Amino acid sequence: MIEKLKIPLFAIAIGLAGLLVFPILMESDYSDPGADKLARGNTAYQQGEYDEAAGWFLQAAKLGDAEAQYRFAMLYRDGKGVDRDDSQAVRWLKLSAAQKHAESQFELAKLFDSGRGMDQADPATAVFWLRQAAEQGQAGAQLRLAVHFAEGRGVSQDESKALHWALQATRSNNKEAEPYLQNLLKRVKAKAEQGDAKAQFVLAMTFSRGEGIDADLKSAEMWLRQSAARGNSEAQYHLGSFLASLDHGRQPEEAAKWYLAAAMQGHLEAASAYGTMAATGNGIATDRHQAIQWLTKAAEAGDAKASSSLGILYGETPGFSHDDNVAVTWLQKAADAGVTKAQNNLAAMYALGRGVDKNLEQALSLFRKAAEEDGKAQYNLGIMSLRGIHVVQDSEKAAAWFHKAEKSGDHKAYLVLALLHHLGRGLSFNEVEASQWYEKAAAQNEPDAIFNLALLHYNSADFAKAFRYFLIAAKNGDAQAGNLVASMYQRGQGVSYNVEHVVAWYRKAAEQDYAPAQFNLANLYRKGEGVEQNDKLAVSWYSKAAEAGHAQSQNALAYMYALGRGVTEDQDQARKWFNRAASQGLEISRQNLALLGKEQSGFILASHAIDTDLRASLLFEEPFDLARHLDIYTTP
Known part of the structure; x- marks a missing residue:
């Protein structure tokens, strides 16, 4: 009988050994460096194998994977694969949240809100993490942050910010956000209609931005005015900005009034705005003292x-x-x-x-x-x-x-x-x-651009366009352009010859101490063109230009001294001025010096002087x- 039992007992022993070995063979190797630990953990979780998921998430979390830290924290929060432990959930969520993981930030905020995993609730810290998540577009965090602002929990009550975050949650497709936003709007409107200045300001800004309601600038202005009249400094400042804006027809005088009202309540941006208006004379008379006073007050406070x-x-x-x-x-x-x-x-x-x-x-x-x-x-x-x-x-x-x-x-x-x-x-x-x-x-009205544009057309022989732009520049006080306008009238370029205009424009430019125009006007007096012939006046204008270093005028002045026209004949003065012009490279002056030395006449004069250099300093x-x-x- 013992012999008969040998085989069955042996088989049973092998079987038992196999059962003992099987779990060892099937146990996951979490230390496998080639394994995608997060992916393996997600697969195990989806299959309901939470122990297995916990093992993989832990390994990935230890390596700093923010998503794995979040997943591992959720297992602790829900008691899946590990014993439920809110303090461990908080620990791992903090690590993940610090890496800007939005879901972790939101879940961590909820734990701070409820006090789970810590000694007591901490709404202020909850708001901090809600804001971090909300700014990354986490819809749940946006709505919850709106609630905190609306109720003043963990943060100063601010219905404007509550509306803002409720609207953001709506835009992020949070289904609970839209009804909450509309209820919040109704509450704010009711308070505004009862005369609450802060609610009136919030409603004004909501209409202005079209947040949750259609944009309506008239309604925005109405509520701003009501709030400002009740002394709300934010409303006073924003009403001032509204009135100062080009988009709203600019009413700078009234804008200055509201800026000052807000500034006197310590509103820094209003103080800065009012100081700027006082500095520039926009809306109020320029007042250097007021400008420095208000700007300094705002600047010293950190604006x-x-x-x-x-x-x-x-x-x-x-x-x-x-x-x-x-x-x-x-x-x-x-x-x-x-x-x-x-x-x-x-x-x-x-x-x-x-x-x-x-x-x-x-x-x-x-x-x-x-x-x-x-x-x-x-x-x-x-x-x-x-x-x-x-x-x-x-x-x-x-x-x-x-x-x-x-x-x-x-x-x-x-x-x-x-x-x-x-x-x-x-x-x-x-x-x-x-x-x-x-x-x-x-x-x-860039003067050099007007002149260069005229010059471009002038050099392209499009004299009509050139004259039009030179005339614009001349009327703006450009002496060089005025000299060219006179020249074009004189030559009939782009405009009919008109000697009265020739004289008038040369004279205007000459009186601006523009040497080429002084030379051209002197030529008119010397020749009697458009004016009564007058050598003394010719000499007077040649002298002004010559003293300013104008070579053609120096040559002409020498000519007048050489022949005694409008001045006592003086060969030394003639030689002096011919030399000055020649030293500037004026070839006709060199020729005139030779004639003067031979006591011959037939001196050569320039008939006309214009400057057509491009302005490109x-x-x-x-x-x-x-x-x-x-x-x-x-x-x-």
Whole structure:
């Protein structure tokens, strides 16, 4: 019988051994470096194998995987695969939330809200994590944050922010958000209608932005006025901004009134706005004392825009006492806070050594920071590249900066882009493009653009267009253009010959001390063209221009002395002035000197003087005056 039992007993032993070995063989190797631990954990979880999921999530969580930390925390919260332990859930959620995992931030906030896993509830910390998650678009966090703001739980009650986050939750497709938003709106409207100034302001801003209701600027203004009249400083400030806006017809006088009302309640932005209006004379009479007083109050309390405005006033604004050291102090504060106007102007101070030691490297750094959005800074970087100031000269890179500046609304870039196309520098030579850019600049009353546009048409023999633009420039007080207008009347270029206009325009330009016009007017008196012939007046005008270094006038004045016309004959004076003109390279003066030496007449005179050089000092000026060309803010 024992023999009969040997085989069955052996088989049973093998079977039992197999049962003992099977779990060992089937146990997961969580330390496998090649395994995708998070994926394995997710698969196990979906199959309901929570112990297995916990093992895989733990391994991935220890390696810093934010999603695995979140998943492992949820197992502790729900008691799946591990004993329920809210404190462990909090621990792992904190690690994941610190890595900006939105779901972890939301779940952690809920635990802080309820006090699970900690000694007591902490609504303030809950709000912190709700905001972190909400800003990443977590819809549940957005709605819950709205509730906190509406109820003032863990944060100061703020129905405006409650509405904002409820609206964001609605836009994130949170199904519970829309009814909550509408109920919140009804509550705010009811309070507003009962005369609650804060609710009136919230309702005004809601109508203004169209948040949860159709945008309605009339309703927005109505509620702003009611709230402002009840002394709400935010409403007073926003009503001032509304009234000062170009979009709303600009009522600067009333805007100033509301800014002042808010400023007197300590509203910093209103103080800054009112100070700026006092500085610029917008809405109220210019008042330097009031400007400095209110801007300083706001700036000292930390308002960066006010600091920027003070820096501009002390550094650039006409009518204010200037102090570069004080200007730099305020500009630096504003620049550190990211105000691009301040960064641009501070960069200019470093570039020019005003109020600080000259430092072109620092200037470039500040220009680059500001140039992320500021057109003037983009323009200034264009100048630095165009002229090779502390950077490699690069006309193409300069052109790219000028294009950026133009797109940012800096109108000074129009003229430069026109010049670059006109001369083929950094951009293709293209007179059509040049003309279009000149026209844009001319529309901004840029005098050099008007002149260059006229000159482009003049050199293309389109005299009618040239005359039109020269006349515009001349009427704006451009003496060089006035001289050309007179010349075109005299020659019948683009306009009929008109000797009265010839005389009038030469005289106007001459009286502006423009030497070529003085020469041309003297010629009219010498010849009696359009005026009564008068050698003495001719000599008078030749003398003015000659003393200013005008070679053709020096030659003509020498001629008058040589022949005793309008002046006592004086060969020495004639020789002196012929020599001066000749030394400037005027060939006819050299010929006249030879005639004078041989006591011969037949002197040669220029009949006409015009200057048709392109105005492009930004490209060719030597030495280059950086201060003259930098684009800076001169008023706040």
